[in-house]
Amino acid sequence: MKPPPFQYHDPKTVAEAVGLLGRLENAKLLAGGQSLMPMLNMRFVLPDHVIDLNRCEGLAGIKEAGGALEIGAMTRQRDLEFSDLVKAKCPLLEQAIQHIGHRQTRNRGTIGGSLCHLDPAAELVSVCAAHDATVVVEGPNGRREIAFADFPVAFMTSSIELNEIVTAVRLPLWAPGHKAAFIEFSRRHGDFAIVSAAAMLEIGGGKITRASVTIGGVAVAPHRARDVEQAITGQAPSSDLFRKACESCRSIEALEDIHASSSYRQHLAAVLSRRALEKAAGLADNAPWNKVH
Amino acid sequence: MTDKLDITLNVNGRDYPVRVEPRRTLVDTLRDDCGLTGTHIGCEHGVCGACTVILDGAAVRSCLMFAVQAQDKEIRTVEGLADGRRMHPLQRAFMAHHGLQCGFCTPGFLMLATNALERNPDIGDDELRDVLASNLCRCTGYQNIVKAVQAARDEMRAGK
Numbered sequence: 001m002k003p004p005p006f007q008y009h010d011p012k013t014v015a016e017a018v019g020l021l022g023r024l025e026n027a028k029l030l031a032g033g034q035s036l037m038p039m040l041n042m043r044f045v046l047p048d049h050v051i052d053l054n055r056c057e058g059l060a061g062i063k064e065a066g067g068a069l070e071i072g073a074m075t076r077q078r079d080l081e082f083s084d085l086v087k088a089k090c091p092l093l094e095q096a097i098q099h100i101g102h103r104q105t106r107n108r109g110t111i112g113g114s115l116c117h118l119d120p121a122a123e124l125v126s127v128c129a130a131h132d133a134t135v136v137v138e139g140p141n142g143r144r145e146i147a148f149a150d151f152p153v154a155f156m157t158s159s160i161e162l163n164e165i166v167t168a169v170r171l172p173l174w175a176p177g178h179k180a181a182f183i184e185f186s187r188r189h190g191d192f193a194i195v196s197a198a199a200m201l202e203i204g205g206g207k208i209t210r211a212s213v214t215i216g217g218v219a220v221a222p223h224r225a226r227d228v229e230q231a232i233t234g235q236a237p238s239s240d241l242f243r244k245a246c247e248s249c250r251s252i253e254a255l256e257d258i259h260a261s262s263s264y265r266q267h268l269a270a271v272l273s274r275r276a277l278e279k280a281a282g283l284a285d286n287a288p289w290n291k292v293h
Numbered sequence: 294m295t296d297k298l299d300i301t302l303n304v305n306g307r308d309y310p311v312r313v314e315p316r317r318t319l320v321d322t323l324r325d326d327c328g329l330t331g332t333h334i335g336c337e338h339g340v341c342g343a344c345t346v347i348l349d350g351a352a353v354r355s356c357l358m359f360a361v362q363a364q365d366k367e368i369r370t371v372e373g374l375a376d377g378r379r380m381h382p383l384q385r386a387f388m389a390h391h392g393l394q395c396g397f398c399t400p401g402f403l404m405l406a407t408n409a410l411e412r413n414p415d416i417g418d419d420e421l422r423d424v425l426a427s428n429l430c431r432c433t434g435y436q437n438i439v440k441a442v443q444a445a446r447d448e449m450r451a452g453k
Contacts, residue, residue, distance in 0.1 A: 002318075002321070002337075003316040006315065008295075008298070008316075008359070008361060033357050037338075037339065037357040038339050041318070042338055052361075052362065054362055101427075102424075104345055105339065107351040107353050108357065189426045
């Protein structure tokens with residue numbers, strides 16, 4: 001259980017890091033290390049070079065710009081958890097953070113690392129899908145932006161090129177006062193979610209005017225339940241409406257592994273998306289399942 | 294093998310010059326190069342929390358970091374908790390409330406709880422359980438660990 005030998009690189013700027021990435025064969029970027037380090041310790045990955053981004057300048061920070069929350073790739077999950085800006089503007093992110101690992105791992109783990117690792121159950125990946133985020137990357141040809149819908153391409157594989165680095169992610173903000181809920185089902189507190197659900201709602205004049213429903217853990221990338229979103233938009237929020245609309249989640253093509261069969265994941269997708277919507281709409285305050293965790 | 298690097302780690306206020314390969318984890322370096330064997334190695338892949346240390350005021354798992362990344366940082370380990378021969382309130386509480394049996398997980402729990410109480414001396418019971426849930430203990434069933442940290446919290450708060 002010891003990491004394999006590699007050459008260590010410690011760039012101070014993004015340009016330097018991009019240069020190294022373009023020049024070195026079989027190099028791996030190290031962000032917070034909360035996924036890569038276990039994989040190195042277990043020798044699931046055998047890089048010849050590790051490029052450590054932890055001392056790279058200008059990659060961390062949270063700011064509001066142009067109606068979006070712009071988050072530097074090396075921003076620690078802990079800093080998101082305790083950010084007043086996140087709390088005020090992005091309740092879905094605030095709730096989702098509470099489900100990511102534990103406090104010790106959030107002290108190191110970063111949003112950019114989570115996006116690039118792209119675990120099917122990752123909370124931050126779901127939040128980006130729910131918010132229609134934009135991923136900002138830098139490579140030898142400069143900067144480009146990737147719409148989140150085009151970011152995941154296969155199991156734990158994103159559309160960034162081998163010589164590119166994620167530098168930031170932008171979450172377009174929803175209207176002030178919008179409602180959000182993030183819930184998940186896992187075997188143990190802090191464990192990977194078997195299925196998670198993220199819901200965001202804008203409600204005006206007693207009707208839902210905008211909806212986003214995202215289910216994590218069912219497929220290789222978060223699944224946006226567009227049919228649910230369409231079915232509830234324009235309607236008055238009610239448990240009955242959500243229950244009927246979320247039944248369509250039983251037909252999502254779902255992963256199967258040692259933790260859960262695909263039919264169980266489909267069942268959870270229908271139940272958790274309904275619960276997330278109920279919670280977001282304030283219909284679940286007395287529900288027995290609605291606790292902090 | 295890769296070239297070894299000369300680095301200095303500041304642990305519990307003391308500088309330790311060490312020569313390590315870049316692949317050497319912080320916990321291995323603390324134990325084998327600095328001789329500070331109080332920090333234990335459990336799972337080596339970030340699940341059990343036995344190797345928890347405090348790095349620049351934040352509890353982290355030292356098996357999930359390389360030693361070279363901890364240069365210029367303040368590292369605190371279980372060896373730095375006691376004040377001379379007088380044990381830290383948390384250490385005394387773990388003894389008084391039987392917060393350990395075999396003791397393997399104890400240094401990790403102590404550093405985790407120390408960091409939680411330093412960050413928030415008034416931490417509530419729910420948040421405390423949430424924090425403590427990150428580490429594994431195979432002996433105690435956790436109840437006595439929770440009791441010990443609650444008792445230390447109350448004692449430290451009263452002593453202020």
